Amino acid sequence: MKSEKIKKINVPYLLGYIFIPILICALCFLLSYLFFPKGNMAVILLMLPPFLAVIWWIFGGKMIFKKNQKELEKELDESGFNRNHTFYGRGCMVVVDAVNGKLALLFFWNPTKKYVLPAGRLKQAWVDDGETGRGFMTGSSQVSFLMNVDGVTIRVYTFTSNRRWAMNSDYILKGIAKADMMAKILMEAKNRG
Numbered sequence: 001m002k003s004e005k006i007k008k009i010n011v012p013y014l015l016g017y018i019f020i021p022i023l024i025c026a027l028c029f030l031l032s033y034l035f036f037p038k039g040n041m042a043v044i045l046l047m048l049p050p051f052l053a054v055i056w057w058i059f060g061g062k063m064i065f066k067k068n069q070k071e072l073e074k075e076l077d078e079s080g081f082n083r084n085h086t087f088y089g090r091g092c093m094v095v096v097d098a099v100n101g102k103l104a105l106l107f108f109w110n111p112t113k114k115y116v117l118p119a120g121r122l123k124q125a126w127v128d129d130g131e132t133g134r135g136f137m138t139g140s141s142q143v144s145f146l147m148n149v150d151g152v153t154i155r156v157y158t159f160t161s162n163r164r165w166a167m168n169s170d171y172i173l174k175g176i177a178k179a180d181m182m183a184k185i186l187m188e189a190k191n192r193g
Contacts, residue, residue: 006152008092010110017061021053061108068111069093075114076104085185087178089156094147096185101193103186105154119193123148125186127179128155131167139164143175145182156182 032045069088076083076095081104085096095104096119103122105115125147130140143159159175166172 006105006115006149006154007110007113008107008152008154010113013112014109018057021049021056025049025053061111065106065108065111068106068114072104072106072114076116079116081116085182087156087158087182089158090160092154092156094156094182094186096189098185098189098192101189101191103149103189103193105149117149119186119189121149122186122190122193123151125183125190127176127183129167129172129176129179133164139166140172141165143172143179145179145186147183147186158182 028045028049032042036042036045072093072095073083073086081095081102082097082099083095084098085094087094091108093104093106097103101119103115103117103119105117107113125145128144128146130142130144131138133139141161141164142157144155144157146153146155148154158178159171161171
């Protein structure tokens with residue numbers, strides 16, 4: 001277990017993920033304009049790359065993240081890591097070995113870097129119910145648990161929505177229950193680590 005600092009975002013990966021498809025589209029548009037102003041090849045060069053870029057932006061990152069999740073799970077199992085609790089968040093995967101006091105993290109925007117560290121490096125874990133508004137307008141559209149590892153705050157969502165829900169709705173209550181459970185498990189692992 002290395003003592004390297006956690007990075008949630010790999011900037012070259014993020015920029016490449018966004019801008020390489022744009023550059024390929026621009027190159028195809030230029031080739032179409034210079035060499036194929038009319039005909040089937042022009043249509044292919046103008047239509048296919050943007051379509052593939054949109055498909056890449058929708059599914060590419062998810063496929064890379066899922067592949068690396070499976071690899072991390074396999075590596076953890078082979079190394080003797082007890083995967084007592086695994087939480088698959090939208091932007092982060094958290095795996096806790098509560099018996100040995102270890103923690104494994106994988107981030108969506110840094111999928112090639114797998115962090116396995118002693119849970120003792122965890123400073124704090126807490127729940128954010130996302131409550132906003134006053135009176136009858138009180139509600140939430142997101143619930144998460146947060147953890148501070150080596151001064152880096154990591155937020156993992158247990159519920160998100162594009163609309164605000166009342167604080168007593170089943171969605172919010174289930175999200176809070178999940179977040180509370182994970183925060184307790186993390187602090188228990190920290191105490192054992």
